[in-house]
Amino acid sequence: MRLLEDKERMIAFIQHDIPGLEDGNFQLKISQVITDDGGDKVSDETLTAAYAFAVTGDRFALSQPGQTIYSVYPAENATGRYGSVLPHVVFNKTSFPWTRTPLQEKSKRVVLKAGVDTDEDVPVWLTVLVLDEQELGGDQNIKIVAVRDLFPPSVVKESSLGDHYSYFYQLKDREVRPETMLEPGIMLTDSIQVLDIDTGLFRTLAPSVEDLKLMGHVRKVSLQDKATMPGISDVGTSEGRFSIVFGNRLPAEERKNYAFLVSLEGLEEFLPGQENFTLDTGNKLRLAVLKSWSFYTTGDNAQFVDRVNRLNGGEETTEAEVNEDLLLMTSFGLSVPEESMKEVRGALERGYVPLNHDLRSGRENDIFTVDKTVSWCRGPLVPYRVERNLKLPAASADYLLRFDPSTGMLDVSYASAWMLGRQLALQDKEFATRLFNWNTNREKAMRRQVERFELNERLELSPETELNDLLKNTIMSLKLRKKYDEEK
Incomplete structure (x- = not known):
């Protein structure tokens, strides 16, 4: 960053x-x-x-x-x-x-x-x-x-x-x-x-x-x-x-x-x-x-961390303190049945919720199909320290999908954050304009590089040959040939 x-x-x-x-x-x-x-x-x-x-x-x-x-x-x-x-x-x-x-x-x-x-x-x-x-x-x-x-x-x-x-x-x-x-x-x-x-x-x-x-x-x-x-x-x-x-x-x-x-x-x-x-x-x-x-x-602190602490009935923190226990034991969390799996209970307590997930379309017998599943998702506010082992930048949201082998479900938290971030960024006109210009210039540069490669192949030129010098020499040769033919 x-x-x-x-x-x-x-x-x-x-x-x-x-x-x-x-x-x-x-x-x-x-x-x-x-x-x-x-x-x-x-x-x-x-x-x-x-x-x-x-x-x-x-x-x-x-x-x-x-x-x-x-x-x-x-x-x-x-x-x-x-x-x-x-x-x-x-x-x-x-x-x-x-x-x-x-x-x-x-x-x-x-x-x-x-x-x-x-x-x-x-x-x-x-x-x-x-x-x-x-x-x-x-x-x-x-x-x-x-x-x-x-x-x-x-x-x-x-x-x-x-x-x-x-x-x-x-x-x-x-x-x-x-x-x-x-x-x-x-x-x-x-x-x-x-x-x-x-x-x-x-x-x-x-x-x-x-x-x-x-x-x-x-x-x-x-x-x-x-x-x-x-x-x-x-x-x-x-x-x-x-x-x-x-x-x-x-x-x-x-x-x-x-x-x-x-x-x-x-x-x-x-x-x-x-x-x-x-x-x-x-x-x-x-x-x-x-x-x-x-x-x-009220006389109470208005800082965000103090409000979260009050949700738990905790005491206010001072500037020198670090609150490492922000488990949200409140009515805002999802209730977990006693007979639920240990893995499911753990995911819910860590702030995850199961959401319907439409997978990318497939094609079978010339008919497009949509596979559906249920995946885990959470927000950025979690009651524990998160170890960030992401490889950024990510080319697409699919690169940020995670598979949870304990439940056999996908974790789409970072993928959905990637999609949300892209949508918010494209709402900014200045950013969207700069991104469009960058993509256009990059495409032009790639097209010029491909054209140069094809010319080198067809004219049997070395990669180090400057095309500008070659074109100048070719035009000069054509002019001399034309002058010679006219005098003849």
């Missing part, structure tokens, strides 16, 4: 990926002044034109969650020692955390000129709020509502917001059409998930604007020797770029925790450090939830 080089183990942390324009509505104004050769205006009237356009993007909900979010950590419904981990969300789109802003004043926002980057810290518009069951206050604070329920009732009569706060709190007691506050593609009747949280608790738990500048980044990682990821590692590239947004609070120990990816767009005044804005602590703040999940922090 080839060891990865340092550059193939690469991971790079990038400050941010700021888009050229944030999501929202924009207006482009163009003016033109006509002058003569002397620079004097031909007309006092300035020609102007205005064009309205919008940069659309997810705002209160994710239109395609599976394509936007790559993963969350801790995983949904996971159980383990997560008390020292900041929950976070990984996005496939690198600029997503910076497509909007929590800031209100446009003068504070970073606007990039074309082709110009910046080292200035830019706050993300998302954060991960982590609450335990007591802080959440029950499922009644997690609701499915419509976009109109984010507006004050003075703007949208049907709104259920009441006297609470939300993203359009500044529109209270103002006459404005709610549609003008939304971007194209977002309707007042669209369903969204929201979290109603006490304003005092939110200001205690929420990150400040300065915190939000440090709570998101981009990672560039190597995809070498990684599992195939649809749309990421199967597009012919060896590098992957992801953006990450994480929370600012560690999960509570020994209890169930809830994580909410919420939008902080335009909520600068609600964040810590904004004492000039007085909050009514008797009201709640309604936040749009783009992703929610829960997990359990």
Whole structure:
């Protein structure tokens, strides 16, 4: 097996990926002044034109969650020692955390000129709020509502917001059409998930604007020797770029925790450090939830070997220990009848299972037949140390079939692993393309070698004769012969 080089183990942390324009509505104004050769205006009237356009993007909900979010950590419904981990969300789109802003004043926002980057810290518009069951206050604070329920009732009569706060709190007691506050593609009747949280608790738990500048980044990682990821590692590239947004609070120990990816767009005044804005602590703040999940922090190790040990009721291991007894005495194993053969009992206890096996087709009297049998098969996780005496590489799966003389059955474990590995490899477009090119070039080289051998045989040449020199001499002789015949 080839060891990865340092550059193939690469991971790079990038400050941010700021888009050229944030999501929202924009207006482009163009003016033109006509002058003569002397620079004097031909007309006092300035020609102007205005064009309205919008940069659309997810705002209160994710239109395609599976394509936007790559993963969350801790995983949904996971159980383990997560008390020292900041929950976070990984996005496939690198600029997503910076497509909007929590800031209100446009003068504070970073606007990039074309082709110009910046080292200035830019706050993300998302954060991960982590609450335990007591802080959440029950499922009644997690609701499915419509976009109109984010507006004050003075703007949208049907709104259920009441006297609470939300993203359009500044529109209270103002006459404005709610549609003008939304971007194209977002309707007042669209369903969204929201979290109603006490304003005092939110200001205690929420990150400040300065915190939000440090709570998101981009990672560039190597995809070498990684599992195939649809749309990421199967597009012919060896590098992957992801953006990450994480929370600012560690999960509570020994209890169930809830994580909410919420939008902080335009909520600068609600964040810590904004004492000039007085909050009514008797009201709640309604936040749009783009992703929610829960997990359990038990205080137990979350490592794989610790989970296997707990299946056996064993004790946790330390870094200096090696657990050599991982026999799975659990209900997951196959039951073995008392009257079964010793060899069969031993195979089942070692992790093998009998499976139906269709052998390669045979031909008898011009009729193709399929022989059937039962063979042993196991997975890579076994409760004992395996001695690897394989001769690799193997030309086909048949080279890896093993015969068990004690039971008279075939062991197809390595053969099935070979087939599975080949199928997984061919799913990778980059690998499949390189393999096709390698096979094509090898076939061309073999064909050239055969043609050279036949020419040497027919022309009675030695193997050391260079065909290029021979062809040059032959062509020169034919030209001289032609010239001689013409002069004659």
